[in-house]
């Protein structure tokens with residue numbers, strides 16, 4: 001089963017419009033050298049106020065693919081109304097997004113997002129024709145107490161609850177151990193692959209083997225140009241969600257380039 005890899009940059013709460021524009025230009029000029037067939041699915045997730053500085057780049061070779069796609073970092077599950085500070089799926093789509101990251105550990109930890117909220121968001125995103133990037137991951141304490149697999153399995157079951165197999169197949173999951181995010185210490189590639197295989201097994205259980213074979217499951221947590229080849233060489237890692245190293249065009253482009261060599 002061949003799944004097209006995804007290299008996604010999560011810019012988090014960084015960059016003003018002029019910096020976002022410069023970073024976008026650095027990435028877009030790099031991906032323009034290739035066709036979408038050669039590239040992984042490249043996705044960038046700026047802050048909402050910078051979505052006007054970036055845009056999706058369709059491929060011009062007739063393959064119907066996209067060289068660069070845009071993601072929102074969050075959304076609300078309602079379509080409009082009295083939800084101060086929130087944006088809806090339709091608004092993200094209107095601003096040019098085709099993916100939305102949900103359930104990032106920073107949202108769960110600092111903004112008290114629950115599995116139930118993440119499930120509602122996933123359903124709203126899929127109903128709106130966009131692709132959710134659903135994050136999951138364990139804390140260091142959870143890992144040390146040996147509950148990593150059961151914790152992540154329960155996050156995935158909750159996030160996918162009530163979603164059709166067809167929609168699950170289109171979705172993206174990002175396994176991001178919390179202790180590896182922003183620490184410079186990425187999870188050992190074979191261990192990340194083991195957990196991702198376990199996640200694929202949970203997806204097979206809730207949505208069937210065909211959805212499990214199609215869904216793309218990324219690794220995130222201190223991914224760098226020096227780690228990506230080993231990560232992409234694993235059987236079940238379908239790409240990366242990248243924070244720090246996505247904020248410089250040079251390092252992000254190097255990750256894309258290395259992914260093309262190993263996995264596309």
Ligand code: PGA
Pocket residue numbers: 010176180181182183184220221222223241242243244245
């Ligand atoms: P990092 O962040 O690459 O800076 O560790 C990854 C993420 O939080 O998505």
